[in-house]
Amino acid sequence: MLLDRLKKITKKEIIADSVGKLFLRNLLKESLQYYVLDYVYSSAWGSSFLFKGGTCLRFCFGLPRLSEDLDFDIKNYKEFNLKKFCQSLSDYFIKKLQFKEFGLKVAKNNQQVYLKFPLMDQLGLKENNSESPILFLRLDLNPVDSNIYQEEISLISDDDFNFIIKRYALTDLFASKLAAILERTFKKGKGDIITFKGRDYFDLIWFLQKNIKPNFLRLENITGVKKNQLIKKIDNKVNQINLDYLKEDLLPLFRKRDFVNSFCNSFSELYQTNKNLFNTL
Known part of the structure; x- marks a missing residue:
């Protein structure tokens, strides 16, 4: 299902040059963002994850540009178990979605998680050995930086996904x-x-x-x-x-x-x- 969704996107795009390739990569990342958001907000993690940043603006308010990463502030951050989160996220992609090649790595003092999707070959987008076969999606996970805010929700719904986002x-x-x-x-x-x-x-x-x-x-x-x-x-x-x-x-x-x-x-x-x-x- 995941790969089929990305193949449909790839077929619609005409790549003229390196900038076109970067745009397509970001377009594919956006599709992957749906899967991550669906996982987070359909799980117990969603109660403490506050969505923010450009991707939040795009998903919830129609910001007319792509966004590369997923940014969250986490309430009760000291109680957040990064290891358990990463394991359950891996299980979602590997076991539930059957994307066996999925991987991830943690960086930047445990506040960034890079999701690795080695699928550029399967999409026909790796033209030479110098190009990475991996599509990376970064998650930024931070404590709430100010207690002055209002929490709201947004409904996200399309043919493949239905979930409710918790956001600023x-x-x-x-x-x-x-x-x-x-x-x-x-x-x-x-x-x-x-x-x-x-x-x-x-x-x-x-x-x-x-x-x-x-x-x-x-x-x-x-x-x-x-x-x-x-x-x-x-x-x-x-x-x-x-x-x-x-x-x-x-x-x-x-x-x-x-x-x-x-x-x-x-x-x-x-x-x-x-x-x-x-x-x-």
């Missing part, structure tokens, strides 16, 4: 996205160039255009940044954006690269047009 409210998700923009940095290349996740800035425009009010108390609790300091700090981050890096991060998340080019070229204007929302809150 949209206003809390916006606060967490702003915290990521303010605090998250990455090193790129041999020169360890400090950069950013372009997807965070796409999501920022998405939130602003939907007139979502961030949970300012949550944001301050996480970052120490007060409401009256926010615009200046976000402005500073936006002014440092390298449009090439913005484009590079977004391309594998959208089917239409012309849209990505247009978004990147228009980003500054989009931000200036929409940032006034902060002044009305």
Whole structure:
């Protein structure tokens, strides 16, 4: 069933180049995300797992981009048994779904779990020996970073899956996205160039255009940044954006690269047009 679902996706896509391959990989990951979410929220683990991040925005609110990972905050994190969780998740894929080749590894101080699906050969997507036959799906598992939030639920239902997700409210998700923009940095290349996740800035425009009010108390609790300091700090981050890096991060998340080019070229204007929302809150 799992492999058949992925084969259907693969047949529909036309791969023109390496960027197209990355998009297809992420599209396949999204299909696998359904299986993980179905497992989590159909099990006892679901009562303590709070879904968050870009994938939550996509599944629950229709964010129009792909997302690579699954992010959860876990209530009562000190009581969470990672070993037992990994074993039961493995049993789900290997025993219930009969995907015998499934594997996983734990990383980053036991807060990341990489699910390994060696199926690129079977999908006809491994063209040479330099390409990995494994499709990885990462789970980020963290303690709740602030007690200031509202818990909500969303129904996910299609031909193959039916489950109810437990997640943060949209206003809390916006606060967490702003915290990521303010605090998250990455090193790129041999020169360890400090950069950013372009997807965070796409999501920022998405939130602003939907007139979502961030949970300012949550944001301050996480970052120490007060409401009256926010615009200046976000402005500073936006002014440092390298449009090439913005484009590079977004391309594998959208089917239409012309849209990505247009978004990147228009980003500054989009931000200036929409940032006034902060002044009305």
